Amino acid sequence: MKRALCLLIALSWSLFAQGLHQTILAVADHSLEDYSTFLNSLTENGYDVTTANVRDEKSQLFQYGERMYDNIILLSSQSKSFGATFSPKAILEFTQAGGNVLFAAGSNLPEGIRELGRQLDIYIGERHSSVVDHFHSVESSNDESVLLDAVSENPYIISDETRQAGSIVYKGNGHYLGTNHRAQPVLRGHPSTYVYNKKSEGKVSEDPWAAGTQLFLVSVFQNDAGERIGFSGSPEMFTNTYLSPNSPSYSAANALFARDLTNWVFQRVAVLKASDMTYGKVGEPYELRNASTYRIKDQMVFSIDIAILNDGQPQPYVADDVQMELVMLDPYYRVNMVPVASDSKTYQHYEAVLTAPDHYGVFTYKIAYNRPGLNPIDEKATFTIRQFYHNEYPRFLPHAYPYYVSCFAVLGAFLIFCGIWLVQIPKASSKKQK
Known part of the structure; x- marks a missing residue:
């Protein structure tokens, strides 16, 4: 019994750490030679990277109904369409099947990406638009290569090392976000930053489409199942111009930002894993837990193990805001679970002790944990609480x-x-x- 349990736990952790061996399909509508440093860094991190043009036959998301890749990178700078293979419907089906997607599209992005953005509550600037800042820009760039340092404060998405590396060079389009709480900004503009379009130059100066801190350059989206989508309005920020150490325009901040963004989107970091969710009477053996029926007024203990994936390795996730609910239509209990010290280096054990409600029926032990930057945890277990038997009354x-x-x-x-x-x-x- 114990040996089988150990094998099951080992298998679950091996699946949990599969970020080290994920596959990536990098698709572009132009040559990928300019992104060689970026793609090589992914290969060095353990990803199996496949490159293809958007029109290649191997640019397929599914084969026989099965997802062919774990992650997709779409780089666009000139196409008006990516075709039916990468339509908004196909991309959403890919994420619903467990895949992650990173978009990098500039001013001339395909309309399909714009439509997908609208479905995610990400509204992208019109074609031929560029982000401009006359006070924070690289010299001799017509103010279109903007220097930005307003990155996300979420430590699960952007690391402290990246925040302290300096300004990020950005050249491309911008967008703004709606009210969908699943969409989060990662990189935003300065108060002097705005979206510029040469075709409507006079209107831009009077009423810009988006400007200031409400103008976002890079944003991410995470669905209810935990699959992630990243969007950048600048494919140039992933080119060798800024990422190659041999380039005169090399930016260490850009390299670190690209690393953090891909690690988060491809679920190499900030991934929570819940396991060993148990309940039972206080003091009873572990083997007798998770029974189908308990009695009212029993002293019960509820527990769960939670780990977080960082750099492809599971580590204990310690927090003081993990809550459990005991629900029958409405919650009878909603209490914080207490971290319990253990010798494990891969997970943190949480417990909550309470008295079973003085009400019989079918109850659900539920943990719903949602925090920005982390994938959601939604675990449930159902059992019955019965009345006293006739011979159990005093x-x-x-x-x-x-x-x-x-x-x-x-x-x-x-x-x-x-x-x-x-x-x-x-x-x-x-x-x-x-």
């Missing part, structure tokens, strides 16, 4: 002692009355004789 209830005393008091009074009545001898009656 024979004498302490609250009924006054009634017991009154009953025996009445019975004693009746017996005393009967005894007095029986022993009493009536006096003989005297009759007057005439």
Whole structure:
């Protein structure tokens, strides 16, 4: 039994750490030679990278109904369409099947990517638009190579090393976000940054399409199942111009930013894994846990193990805001789970001890954990809480002692009355004789 359990845990961790051996399809509508440094860095990190042109036959997402790759990188700079293979419907089906996608499309992005962005609540600037900043830009770039340092403060997406590396060079289009909480900005503009379009130059100066800190350059999206999509309005930021150490325009900040972005989108970091979700009575053996039925007012313990994947390796995830719910239509309990010290180096053990509700029925032990930058945890387990059996009730209830005393008091009074009545001898009656 223990050996089988150990094998099962080892298999689950091997599947959990499969980010080290993921496959990537890098597709572009132009030559990929300019992205060789970026693609080589992915190969060095353990990814199996396949490159293809958007029109190649091997640019397929599915074969016989099965997903062919774990991740996709779409780089676009000139095409108006990526075809039916990479249509918004096909991309969404790919993510629903467990894949992750990274887009990098400039000013002349395909309309399919724009439509996909609208479905994700990411609204991209019109064609031929560029991000401009007259106060934060590279010299001799017509203010179109913008220097940005307003990166996300979320430590699960962007590391402290990247924040301290300096300004990121950006050249491309911009976008703004809607109200969908699943979409998060990663890189945003300065107050002096705005979207510029040469075809409507006069209107831009009066009423820019997007500007300031509400103008986003790189954003990410994560669906309810945890699959991730990244969007950058600049394919140039992934080219050798900024990522190759041999280039005169090399930017260490760009290299670190590209590393952090791909690690997050491709689920190499900030991936939570919940396992060994158990419940049972306090003090009972582990083998007897997760039974189908428990009794009202039982002292129960609920536990779960949570790990986080960082750089492809599982580590304990320690937090003080992991909550559990015990639900039957409405939550009867909603309490914080307490981290319990253990010798494990791959997961953190959490527990919560509480008394089973004084109500019988079917209950659900539920953990719904959603935090920005982390994939959501949604785990459930169902069991029944029953009433006391007839022979489980106490024979004498302490609250009924006054009634017991009154009953025996009445019975004693009746017996005393009967005894007095029986022993009493009536006096003989005297009759007057005439």
